[in-house]
Amino acid sequence: MRTDTKRMGTKGQRAALMGALLVVALGGTGCGSECVDAFDCRDKGTPPEGQIWACVEEKCEQVPVSTGGDDAGTDAGTSTDAGTSTDAGADAGTGTDAGTDAGTGTDAGTDGGTGGLCDSVPRDEKLGTLQLQPGFSVAEAAPLSTEVVAVVSTPGPTYSLFALRTTATGRDFFALGTWPDVKLGEAALDTVLAPADRAVGTTTYASYFLAYDGTRLLGGYTKSGGAGTVAVLDPAARDAATYVSAPSNYTAAATTDTFFINGAGLDTVSEGLGVYALVTSAKPFSAVKAVSFPAQVGGSGFSAIADNGIAVFGYSAPDTYVNVAYAVSASKLTTAVSTRTPVVLTGEPQVDVGSDFNNATGFGGGVAVVRGAYDANFAFVVTDVSRFPLTPPLVGGQPLSVGARESVLTVADTCTSVDLVSSLGPDLLVGVTDANGRRLVRIRQGQ
Numbered sequence: 001m002r003t004d005t006k007r008m009g010t011k012g013q014r015a016a017l018m019g020a021l022l023v024v025a026l027g028g029t030g031c032g033s034e035c036v037d038a039f040d041c042r043d044k045g046t047p048p049e050g051q052i053w054a055c056v057e058e059k060c061e062q063v064p065v066s067t068g069g070d071d072a073g074t075d076a077g078t079s080t081d082a083g084t085s086t087d088a089g090a091d092a093g094t095g096t097d098a099g100t101d102a103g104t105g106t107d108a109g110t111d112g113g114t115g116g117l118c119d120s121v122p123r124d125e126k127l128g129t130l131q132l133q134p135g136f137s138v139a140e141a142a143p144l145s146t147e148v149v150a151v152v153s154t155p156g157p158t159y160s161l162f163a164l165r166t167t168a169t170g171r172d173f174f175a176l177g178t179w180p181d182v183k184l185g186e187a188a189l190d191t192v193l194a195p196a197d198r199a200v201g202t203t204t205y206a207s208y209f210l211a212y213d214g215t216r217l218l219g220g221y222t223k224s225g226g227a228g229t230v231a232v233l234d235p236a237a238r239d240a241a242t243y244v245s246a247p248s249n250y251t252a253a254a255t256t257d258t259f260f261i262n263g264a265g266l267d268t269v270s271e272g273l274g275v276y277a278l279v280t281s282a283k284p285f286s287a288v289k290a291v292s293f294p295a296q297v298g299g300s301g302f303s304a305i306a307d308n309g310i311a312v313f314g315y316s317a318p319d320t321y322v323n324v325a326y327a328v329s330a331s332k333l334t335t336a337v338s339t340r341t342p343v344v345l346t347g348e349p350q351v352d353v354g355s356d357f358n359n360a361t362g363f364g365g366g367v368a369v370v371r372g373a374y375d376a377n378f379a380f381v382v383t384d385v386s387r388f389p390l391t392p393p394l395v396g397g398q399p400l401s402v403g404a405r406e407s408v409l410t411v412a413d414t415c416t417s418v419d420l421v422s423s424l425g426p427d428l429l430v431g432v433t434d435a436n437g438r439r440l441v442r443i444r445q446g447q
Contacts, residue, residue: 118415118435126441128416128434133407139442142182144431146438149420150210151176152217156425162189162235164210164219169193171206173217173233173241179424182440192219192231194243209303213254213280220249220261230261232280244278244285250300253311253362255330257281258337260290262300262313273300274345275313277337290333292342301325304360304367307426309333310390310400312351312360312367325351325360325369329393329400349402351388358382364426364445366390368408370418382418385409385430387445408443 123129126141144151149171150164161176163184172188197204207220207228215234222228228249233241248264259278266276267287275291291313293300298321301314309330316323326348336343351367358380359370366389372382389403409430411418419438420431428443 118413121413121415123416123434123436125436126432126439127409128432128436129412130416130418130432131410131412132443133410135406135445135447136408137444137447139427139444140180141432141439141441142180144182144420144438144440145184146433148174148176148184149206149208150219151420151422151429151431151440152210152212153179153422153424153429154212155214159424162210162212162217164192164208166206167191169198170204170221171219173210173219173231173235175235180442189217189235190231190233190241192221192241194229194231197221197223197229207249207251209250209252211252211254211259213259214256216280218252218254218259218261218278220246220252222248226264228263230259230266230278232259232278232285242283242285244287246276248273248300251303251360253303253305255305255309255333260303260305260311260313260333262303262315264300271342273297273315274342275303279337288337288340289342290336291328291345293345302357302360302369304362306362306365306367306390308365308390308392310365310367310392312388312390313345314351314360315345322356323353323358325353325357325367327351327367327390327400327402331393349400351402352405353386353388354405355383356380359421361421361428362423363387363408363428366403366406368421368428370421382411384411385418385421385428387428 121129126138132138147166148163149166151161153159153161159179161179161182163174163176164171165174165184167188169191171192173190173192174188175185177183192206193204204221204223207222209220211218217233217235218230220228220230226247228246230244230246230249231241232244244267246261246263246266247270249261251262253260257280259280261276261278263276264273265271266278269276269287269289271289274289274293277288277290279286293315296318298316298318301316301323302325304312311328311333312325313328314323314325326345328343328348332343353369353371355371356373357369357371361368366387368385368387370382371384371386372380375381385408387406387408389406391401391403393400408428409418416432416434418430419433422429424442430441430443432439432441
């Protein structure tokens with residue numbers, strides 16, 4: 001999946017440089033073969049346009065794409081990440097997670113540059129080569145544009161979907177039809193960019209989240225130095241979007257009439273990295289810091305809210321930048337907002353993810369996370385999608401508890417990628433991309 005260099009800050013970029021130098025040094029020793037086939041070259045990063053990686057005399061080399069292979073164009077979604085090259089320096093020297101690179105963009109290269117090697121691999125019509133695990137079942141699937149970077153739905157039983165789409169201006173809100181009749185609207189509902197940031201030459205870094213508070217949509221972006229903005233839009237009204245200052249906004253989740261934004265501030269409230277609540281039940285909207293992070297963190301992290309109201313918030317650890325997460329009960333979150341006294345995140349139950357992860361969303365009475373690790377080029381390599389059950393606290397009894405990890409989908413190879421997760425009522429929506437195109441697949445609990 002996408003490279004996440006923006007969130008690292010100066011220390012992280014130095015570590016990345018040292019890691020890259022180590023790779024170069026080891027690769028230049030001439031000891032042993034570098035590859036057996038093109039699959040072994042998948043960690044070399046994205047080659048230039050018109051080129052693919054191939055294993056030539058046990059060395060990874062770039063060769064022209066064959067025009068005869070069915071797989072030559074299966075990575076068409078890569079072009080939709082029209083900010084990747086400029087993203088790399090977005091957090092240069094700020095150390096505050098300026099810009100957002102949540103890893104859910106559509107640039108998760110399909111087939112890993114393996115050319116036609118995936119043509120002969122059997123693939124399921126919906127899941128491709130992803131492997132569904134016991135305890136879960138596949139329902140409907142629907143085609144999805146490669147320009148869509150985030151999806152959110154209204155509460156059921158009829159699910160209206162909305163999308164965040166890549167456009168010439170950056171990111172725009174779009175209607176996406178009613179599940180499973182997914183169809184991208186012909187015109188944008190509004191743009192995420194505030195009027196002051198729409199001028200030619202203004203550099204912005206779009207966030208990859210889309211949240212819904214029961215009435216309104218929320219998207220965001222940042223600029224160099226950490227400045228940022230979130231846009232709030234009522235898709236049923238004809239009013240223009242409302243724009244609110246939100247430095248370093250990275251991810252967001254929502255409950256009824258409240259957005260929770262993982263970043264460094266909101267409106268006039270600026271108290272360092274944490275989770276800020278934007279209460280939308282009345283205008284003007286009000287802001288409050290709802291969750292406090294430790295004094296030393298690598299950057300802001302991921303956010304999700306389960307059906308039972310339990311929220312999962314996190315940050316990246318200092319030095320390693322591996323994402324960590326904790327669960328917060330609905331009652332504590334409500335109290336924090338009403339009293340303006342933030343929950344201390346590290347005092348809550350930790351979600352033992354067991355690896356790094358680059359996305360999270362509610363999945364029934366639990367949370368689903370996209371697990372994996374960053375390779376030498378800081379591209380996120382997904383290993384699986386897993387679910388963690390979350391049990392609410394009992395009055396005067398058992399506290400909130402986080403259940404053991406339940407594997408939902410595992411990634412078998414580079415022929416099919418996971419590039420998006422979202423919720424559909426109690427179910428999970430997974431964005432799947434391979435040679436058969438991009439699609440949303442609905443996953444349910446139970447056989």
